[in-house]
Amino acid sequence: HNILVINCGSSSLKFAVIDPESTQVLIQGIAERLNSPDALLKVQPLGSQAIPYINHAKAMAAILASLGDIPIAGIGHRVVHGGEFFSASVLLNEDAVAKIDACRALAPLHNPAHVTGIRAAMENFPELPHVAVFDTAFHQTMPPHAYFYALPYDLYKTHQVRRYGFHGTSHRFVAEQAATLLDKPFTELQIITAHLGNGCSACAIKNGQSMDTTMGLTPLEGLAMGTRSGDVDPNLIQFLVEQTGRDIRQVTDLLNRDSGLLGLSGLSNDMRTLLEAADNGHSRAELAIDVFCYRLAKGILGLAAALDRIDALIFTGGIGENSAPIRARTLAHLKVLKPTLDHDLNSAHGRHTAGRITTTDSALTALVVPTNEELVIARETQRLLQP
Template structure:
């Protein structure tokens, strides 16, 4: 049977990330992003065989943008496109694994939109556009939350009255599940351990950041909760704050709920602490030049991250390794070093040379000799979505 191709779509409110994934080849045959959709500045950028190209698409919506890249995708796939895998952020308790998209599953995703009002409606835009353009292709939804449906009740329940959970689904769901599954499987392969008989701490660090405890191939705890705001410090998200902050700001400053949500989601985290940027590369450069805000942001980020990883260790029967992944986790030797320095009680320590050289897509161990395993494992959520899609089609 010839090797197969899957188109992976990750749709935002004004953007579409896409990648053509070949089941036997690691590099993407084609990948790109359509951005600023709906505006006069809408455009699509793509990369194929090392060549980068761009095209202006004034006022294009999601369907128009997908229609524009369709011939490119079909040509790159050699007219052998087997299906489409969609990233969907929130599956609630309804979805514990990837699912084929039909009227019933789309209705269930739409019903879950109240739990992810910024994400699921945007994901549905991409699903609707792709189904209209590719009506004969099987299409699959892969959920960020599904991997965490193995959390025990004592890990996912909030200490709130029962009806809020039973009637309104207020509980901890967790996110970044596709990335966690990919990197923990890859770590097991790299170390010769069985994925279903190993225990990992994982830090997924990008503009959104979270931690996870993975035991025998299952998520046992994670730092994000009902929404992606809970947990560690992120690019523009605050992570954990006093739950009474909302009423404090409303009472003392007269702020509205919308103002407070904007503050916590878009104006806080590294950006809020530094007063400079949400980009860790910018902050590391500024720190070297003595910028006080950048220095503070990095210190808080690493300490809060280490606290979260230490808390996640409560869910592990043993520690087979700590994994760093995501844009920051894969590329910032400074963040890895400063975070691990706070975890002396776990006996973690890094080899400075290995840590410094494991960047820009490199993978491998970075722990000091005689200390527990620490790995850098580049994530590939698009490939995991494609593999999940193929597995469902095979089933």
């Protein structure tokens, strides 16, 4: 019952063959810099191969060829944006692919690439079931007061302007894992999850459903991230156009690519680099980390408006799993929730072991839980294959 998981981005195509029961990865790889002279296909355990100017369809064929005789029961496609069409994973047919295509205005870099990847995979494996798993689907349970912007209502009707949220598979996965760790039913818990990777978002989950999240129409809203600003004053865009002579596209690019940890520190978007630099007295690295942790704490507290109580706070993602100091500094801004950090547990748990990082008598329970988005996609795909 191996599942092939495919994540087809604008210039890259990641894949992994996973046994969703054992969680074992049989083979995985990435085709990157597609459509460029430097295009490259890397497959573990097979090795690397330069294939200049290879496109999405040909990369897909090469990947599928590389699988050899590993049996595949189904293919799970990661899709960034499902708009309001999809509130759960879906078995793909022409209608579903057309709907994913219809969301292209909402995710112009991602959805067209997904459609290309899905079509190529369907052509190569017409007899296999294909499933789409959406970053947005889990958040479709948000109530209107959480997903409506305070904008003219017509923008929602005509242009689907609303808050969608992302990282849904990760938020759900780590919240379910937390429920197991806490030995409570997922459907009775009230949890806040913080997914901190290159992109960062937090989510309020009540009785198994997403009630609110920090990302919105696009993955730029909310927390400070690696290169993304998160929230700014909406007047800032015009202010920068007027004051710097950049056009709106350049300003928007600046907010997406040159901001966040990278912009503030002037050094790197990599949290490891910043923590090291701050230790060596780099004051702007220190500032970037400060802003990151404070904004995260604000985001977490704001989401508490969607809950009656907070049974657990979960850290995950590259930063959330690996960085004990970031977890500690974030809790330091959550004094109103009276957390008591257990420094030993905070150092002991992380990427390799999930577990509690606060003391047993802490008013706030905080956990670290490693995420595994590929595994969620494999499991979702398997679930939809069952009759």
